[in-house]
Amino acid sequence: MVKMHTARDGARHTVPARPRRGLRDLAYDPTTRGIVLQVLLVLALLALGAEIVSNALTNLEKQNIASGFGFLERTAGFDISQTLIDYANTSSYGRAFWVGLLNTLLVAGLGILISTVIGFVIGMARLSSNWLIARLAGVYVEILRNIPPLLMLFAIYFAVLKSLPLPRDSLTLPLSSYLNVRGLTIPKPIWLDGIGIVVAALVASVIAALALKGWAARRRAATGHGFPAVGIGLALVAAAPAIAWVMTGFPVAFDMPQMGRFNVTGGLTLLPEFVALLVGLSLYTAAFIAEIVRAGIAGVAKGQKEAAAALGLSRRQAMRLVVVPQAMRIIIPPLTNQYLNLTKNSSLAVAIGYPDLVHVFAGTVLNQTSQAIEVIAITMAVYLLLSVVTSLLMNWFNARMALVER
Amino acid sequence: MTSARRDEVMGHRATPARRPPPAGAGPLAWVRANLFSSPLNAALTLVGVWITWTAAYAIVDWALVRAVFTGSDGSACAKEGAGACWPFVTAKLDQFIYGRYPAAERWRADLTMALFAAGLAGVMIPGVPRKGWIAAFLLIAFPAIAYVLLTGGHFGLAVVETEMWGGLLVTLVVAVVGIVASFPIALALALGRRSRLPFVRWSSIGFIELVRGVPLITMLFMASVMLPLFLPEGVTFDKLARALIGVALFEGAYLAEVIRGGLQAIPRGQYEAADALGLSYPQKIGLVVMPQALRLVIPGIVNSFIALFKDTSLVLIIGLFDLLGIVQQAVSSDTTWLSPSTPLTGYVFAGFVFWVFCFGMSRYAQRIERRLDEGQHR
């Protein structure tokens, strides 16, 4: 942004302050030119917009295609394989939209977590002093980021389907879980009365731990004394809900999976499409994150590490207190881009049949209603909104990580 | 500071003799320094050796030892424990490259690809003279020649409908047309985003951010199911052309950001010097700013091309058969080659082809980047 101003200022220097002397000068006056140019652009865009709208309206009307958003209320009539909220084929198209959106958020959220972990590990490994480990991490990055993610999804999905047994030969796992080609089925927790108290205890302990951390940081800044805030905070977060859990008398029951005639029935099933999509997206994005992490850490000035060593910090302390906080400033902006890419790439779900937003809404709903314009517009708006929200969150995080100039 | 060390600094004690440096730089010393410098490192090395061994063994075993090399249908590869099914790839290779492009006309596709490769080599290899002319040929003459050659209908060439195109040919067509057509869009958007005219600036920002915020697949859906409704009656594009429009708009927004990076890196003095010389805006941009900015962003453009090249595979979702699309179709619905090992063979082949292209280009981008860096340090 700053540079843009310089360019603008630079342009302004050319405007000589002289009185207008006629039409010819008017034509060469940058301000007038700017206005004319913009008016032309506005007119062109308006004309284009009007052309599109009028064509669309003519086409829709002439061919008697329904329009408007009324279809969201109508009964969907189809089923969806994975639903995080209640949904049946008697639900509305609008409900199907939410099911798809939540499935997208689920896979994107988990994908971001997993790819970040893998990416940081691989990125650190690339900088390892161990030659073999650094090389292996390099091979991982160079292979994974040069292959189309869609191809990876096909291959992983195929491998998942091929390696798992048919339902009647299901692998029986502990806790009466089953693994077969239809997915991994585990006991499904059913929350009973009193779970609210446990959740409340969890929330309260998290807040308390955060407050503790803030206090410890202030104290360290003021007095220089350390305080094991992280350890105590974690203990608090673990202990408080556990106590509430015991005191409310274990407010949970389980829906146990059972072997049915065709399928394992009951329980909670992780679909193979979900697993393939999650693994594929995570591995692919991790390769990019690894590069970002490597560049970020390598980008911290050598003098900083030397200064940390001179202060007597151990390697681990130097990494945690000096290198990583500075590296994060370099890492976060491109990392945000990768998170956005992962979210957008989750739409590849459509190719392997995971019911994400694009598959359910821009696929099935579009087909059943033929209202292409409305459906695609809603889908694009949702992704746009997700991008904006992610960007804002990461900007906020970035602002917090940025070094405060003193 | 430890007390011993303080003593040393204060000169209370004679400096003890230093240990001699580790013996030479022999391989053993290298191994000790790089693989077994600490117990943790040694453990990591062992894990690394195990990973390398397992992976290498699995690959060699699958691709060579247990692989099937001859056969005329899937039954040869259907035997128990068979590895890669290579005859499937050799039998289908023509289809993977050309799709259903008529065999008698394939020389046209070959010629197009050869022309492109030659032009690209001319631009990319340092030291080739008249780069500007070659680039102009690639950007202006080549698209026209390629269009006439591939679709036919002129100069006695038989018409080949785009429905018949497929495989690597479509992948390259989408990628190359995508980047070439997106370039002017990107230039306009990048300049627009830095314009001092608010409306120009905001409409550029709006377009760029809108496109960058949505997945390519929704752009392709838009191009394939919405675009036809936006056109006046009777104006139709074929499916490939619609996909190309979607790809070009999408790539335009990404490329615009790359070029903007280059524009921002041009020092303000350059703009001012151009103004001082009395150059008009088009002259300033065309003669002073862009030539410098574009040189800076060549690696960025190549990287963006790599991303586009990988993304071309998405056109299979709207029913075009690019390399991945045709491989996917062959492994899932060609009954002649049905066998448990066919799909993986197909995916590995397609993955290898994509990888060779992308890896080659990324290496090229890195080299250019280093050259540019050296230039800066001069």
Place this chain on the structure above:
Amino acid sequence: MKSILTTGLAAIVLAAVTAGPVLAQGTLQKVKDRGQLVCGVNTGIAGFSAPDDKGNWSGLDVDLCRAVAAAIFKDPAKVKFVPLTAKERFTALQSGEIDVLSRNTTWTMSRDTSAGMNFAGINYYDGQGFMVNKALGVKSAKELSGASICVQTGTTTELNVADYFRQQGMTYKPVVIEKLPETLAAYNAGRCDVFTSDASQLYATRLTLGSPADHIVLPEVISKEPLGPAVRQGDAQWGNIVRWVLFALINAEEFAITQENVDKMKDSTNPEVKRLLGSEGDFGKGVGLDSDWAYQAIKAVGNYGESFERNVGQGSRLKISRGQNALWRDGGLQYAPPIR
């Protein structure tokens, strides 16, 4: 630099436009001006529309397009086939990219009234069925409660299966995939127990499975799926052409006119045959065609029965019996109004 680039782009865009703007005029005139019929077909389903390795299309739906082309141009080769996915098919027709949609599409009220198209007839009476692996030992669809079912998205089958299971008070787990090859691959890999689709598709796709004999089609047919060609709404003449070409093929079967004997039949004394083949009256005029329009169509692809047997019947690998698609006098549903 920029202007050169812009010119280049303009050249590409211009070059990519395959058809220039056309004045508002009838579809027939447009087709004649273009010199070929553009017909939307399935991307590949044996018996209905499938390309061979060289790109030659064949199938029941394809035959209808060739017949229409022959009726207009006296040349069945003047047709371009545009393969369409389920998602694209309606937009392709609405936007004018294709002239006829002949892509095993089910005639439903909503499609006929609010999707911008009209159906011109029924060239295949179908119904939705279920295919399962024999090893499961299932004999009836009523035993399928709890099964995983593979279904292609964007089809009426997806809705029918939901209705059927709800009606029967049974549950199922849907596995919904966008394209047929992937759907079949999933069925093949055991991802689902059942593959559901129109019965004709089940027979056609069974052939593409490793060992077709291991799979059976269950007896239940859970829906009516009248498949037929569709045209854009608002051009009655064009709709009439497609409708009457189909009727001509069915009538030809009734009068035993075949591809082989059609020339001889021109001299028939039967007035109905004479009217059909154009040696009496000028019925082509009513739809803007020459009087030998039906003769050309029959000459090109044979009568309906011939086309059926060649593509999906005993002369094909599918071996589907005529059943509901027999002529009305043989106990089927195919009945064409008379030409007079």
